[in-house]
Amino acid sequence: MKTYPPPTLSGLMTSGASLSELDSRARDIFRHVVEAYLETGEPVGSRTLSKGGVHLSPASIRNTMQDLSALGLLSAPHTSSGRMPTHQGLRLFVDGLLEVGDISDDDKREIEGRLTGQGRSFDAALREASNLLSGLAGGAGLVTTPSLESGVKHVEFVALSTEQTLAVLVFDDGRVENRLMPAQIGMTPSVLSEASNYLNTRLKGRSLSEARLFLKTELDQERLRLNETAAALIEAGLAAWSGGADEKRALIVRGQANLLQASALEDLERVRSLFEDLEQKEELIDLLDDVRQAQGVRIFIGSESKLFSLSGSAVIAAPYMVSPRAGGPKVMGAIGVIGPARLNYARIIPLVDYTAKLLGRMLD
Structure with missing residues (x-):
């Protein structure tokens, strides 16, 4: 699992292969395959790559794609189809090749406007944050409410x-x-x-x-x-007064319909599994509690979480925290997006990071 301590992206790579094993040609073809797959959700063929930025013959591209498959980074869903990244390949891409920019000014204004409206309570802001992320990111928004053991x-x-x-x-x-x-x-x-x-x-x-x-x-x-x-x-x-460990924190989930819209017909079985995963509220809270230990955005892809071993889903999440004058920052909860493994990581990472920081500022 990769942690993104803002503003830099650095962390431990957990895939079996590493970028050092790939020469410049393999790295370029691998990057093009993953980027095309994340954009379309479809397997990518050698002819498509030869016409779309890789200046090699289809035969040369196919040979390299076979090598990448042997490393466990690509797979072919059908014998005659193109290639798509495995979860191991997506992890390698996210850890080593993904370029994440700053959040756009338009997205900042929308997030701030919807979360910090006049008279909005923090509970209402949490619900709106889940709705907001599901809409902007095209997945389902997840938010854990603050721990009842706050000071x-x-x-x-x-x-x-x-x-x-x-x-x-x-x-x-x-x-x-x-x-x-x-x-x-x-x-x-x-x-x-x-x-x-x-x-x-x-x-x-x-x-x-x-x-x-x-x-x-x-x-x-x-x-x-x-x-x-x-x-x-x-x-x-x-x-x-109530409180203490005997009271359960709530999980807010919004935007499940986006998961159906983002999936091809053959992915509906995975989406059904994901919907079943979303019913496991306690397990999801436990997963987001792991995020509470991080200092930035954290990503779980497929079987990296037992919860998503069948659905092959991905979660991009970050903790929101207060910065008390004494005692250092205190994590209150976590917020994130869940969806198919082909989430738009480059767009969603800064969205989740900025929303989490804004929620923290609202609590200060």
């Missing part, structure tokens, strides 16, 4: 009536969680302020599970210094 940014208790109090938690990832609680006896504005200030000074930057462990001991020690009602309110708030 607490702000705590507030608000009196709604003599019977109810609203407990509000704002997280580093932009998520806001509200819980209605019974009002404590003796509740006053100063008690609400005391409880809010107490939690803000101790919870900031901690996840809820970390906060519970910390405050379990802290509250016993501080109880004499706290107003009795404030202490009771704090305990009730901690009990009411």
Whole structure:
């Protein structure tokens, strides 16, 4: 699997063959075959190459294509057909020959306009990001929602009536969680302020599970210094708030119809397998969690992921993260595109990278 730490593309090559094994002729023919296949989705013949930029006879091209097939880089779906890259060949191309440019200004404006519209919540931006990538990239868009173990940014208790109090938690990832609680006896504005200030000074930057462990001991020690009602309110708030590892993160998938439009009739069986893969939400989240360990765009092709061993699909994904002032960047989730192995890598890589960075900036 290849990691693209922006702005340069570098990583470990995992295919059996390497570019050093190819002379200039083989490398040129291999590049032309892959580029033509990614554009059309069809096997590429020697005559097509001889008329399309490779200045050699069809016989010479065929001989070289046979050598590339022997290396496991090309295959022929039918005896009389042309050649197409194997997944190993696509990996070699992506790792060593793919030229990725900057995202276009038009794409930047569209992404920014659709994600950062006035009044748009971060949850809505995540859904729109999945829709956006599926449309621009021609595959299905994937987004994992932020981990519920993100740090607490702000705590507030608000009196709604003599019977109810609203407990509000704002997280580093932009998520806001509200819980209605019974009002404590003796509740006053100063008690609400005391409880809010107490939690803000101790919870900031901690996840809820970390906060519970910390405050379990802290509250016993501080109880004499706290107003009795404030202490009771704090305990009730901690009990009411959700969070922790027992809550599952969501996966947002948009644009499955694009997968049918992008596939030839003979690929429909692979698309059916891919649709079955998309139903494996937990496995997809696990795959994107692997992306969370990267510092840039990451690519999975075919059997590099067990999930796509039958469908032969590809995923281009990147983590989105916040950059807190202390403690360094913190990864919140991942976003990507899934589709046939012949995705337009050169176009999709910068789209995914820019969208992930914009989501991270929205959380800062």
